[in-house]
Amino acid sequence: MFDLAELERAHGIVGQAVPPTPVHAWPLLAERLGTTVIVKHENHTPTGAFKVRGGLVYFDRLKRERPGVAGLISATRGNHGQSLAFAASRYKLPVTIYVPRGNSVEQNRAIRAFGAELVEYGEDFQAAREEAYRRAESNGLEIVPAFHPDLVLGVATYALELLRKAPDIDVLYVPIGQGSGICGCILARDLLGLKTEIVGVQSTEAPAYALSFAAGMVVTTETSNTRADGVATRIPDADAVAIMHKGASRMVQVTDDEIAAAMRAYWTDTHNLAEGAGAAALAAALQEKNRLQGKRIGLVLTGGNVDFDRFRTWVGTEVAVTDRMAV
Template sequence: MFDLGQLELAQDVVGAAMPPTPAYAWPLLSERLGADVIVKHENHTPIGAFKVRGGLVYLDRLKREQPDTVGVISATRGNHGQSLAFAASRYRMKAMIYVPSGNSVEKNRAMRAFGAELVEYGEDFQAAREEAYRRAEATGLHIVPAFHPNLVLGVATYALELLRKAPDLDVLYVPIGQGSGICGCILARDLLGLTIEIVGVQSTEAPSYALSFAAGTVVTTETSNTLADGLATRVPDPDALAIIRKGASRIVQVTDDEVAAAIRAYWTDTHNLAEGAGAAALAAALQEKPKLRGKRVGLVLSGGNIDFELFNRWIVPETAVAGGKVLV
């Protein structure tokens, strides 16, 4: 899909807009897992999520290859749309973003704040995506898919940062939405000649990639009812699936309750706020804790864009106060 030189050039494009995100070793998380843990903090980007990298690289290439392009259109549950809105503002382009009805209020506000024209349509991401493609034909705007080689090239820059800092990881857990993040990690690992095990993470309520991984072909689901909206995918991308099946060891499925527990763990152990998809890697590692003892474990905290109402719904009911302390 790309070589190391192209990945390093993409890193330069991303670096012009933001500094590298930190990769920290948190002792309390290490105690919790019984392993040496490093967290890649993609919640520290200008949009609070790793997707910003893909938008920057995609629009940089689009502007150079198709300079007459006036704007882009796409569908999202939030972070992909914020990425395109952020990048479009830097390249002085229009961004029209479709989201499903009932989408995250705060992510919608953020996309508008970055300059996007927001349109609510359909009951889920797939319906919004299909309408965005129809609207692209009518408006002449450039359609940006949820998965594309240039998006993967962009988000792979976080993997390049992490794996050059921690090439001795034994295993890396990566959440899967449409697949760009885990594909970027797999390709960056291979380009660096490393042998790190990469494990994908999906929701039990949106397991399309996990089912496809097991079946060896694309398997769609009728629903994607997880509260972790960044994991809510019904239709896998076949190109992403091919990379994942070749380069990942397995896909772990986590429940919404396990994700909520991981969000609480991130807050108490690191004082970092994680969205559902952002906490999924930790949720999977906690599920597989017995096999991780003594290993060096990487966790991708892919984003921190969680609505306050959802944070309150997931976190507050599960806490109790005793002796002036919050018990988690």
């Protein structure tokens, strides 16, 4: 999909707007998991999530190669939309973002604040995405899919930062929404010639990529009812499945309760706010704690964009505080 020189160039493009995000080894997380734990803090970007990197690289190529584009359109549950809105504002291009009804209020506000037109449509991401494609065709707009080579190239820059700073990570856990993050990690690892084992993380309520990984082909699901909206995918991308099938070690599925416990752990152990998808990697590592002893573990905290009310009810009161048992 790209070579190391292209990845280095993309890192330079991203770096004009997004400084390298922190990489920390947290001692309380190490106590909790019983081994060294290194966290890549993609919650510390201008949009609060890793996807901002992909939007910047996508728009850079767009302005160089397709300067006559009238406008762009896409669908999102939040972070992808913020990424495009942020990049569009820097590159002075109009963008329309479709979200499903009932989407995160705070994500919607952030997308609008970056200057995008926001349209609420449908009951889930897939319905919003299909309507965005219809409007793109009827209005002559360029559709930006959730998985695209330039998006993967952009988000792979966080893997470049992480794996250059911590090349001795044995196992890296990466949550999967539409697949750009884990694919970027796989490709960056291979370009750097490392042996890091990469493990994908899915919700038990939205396991389409885990099912596809097992089958070696695209497998869809009818629902994606997880409260971790960043991993609520029903229809995987075939190119993403192919990259994962070749380069990932395995898939781990986590429940919403396990994700909530990991969100609490991030708050108590590091004082970092993690959205559901952002905490999924830690949830998977906690589930696999017994097989990780003596290994150096990497976790991608992909974002911190969770509505306050959802955090309070999901993490603070609705779920019994059982995560201490994991220590």
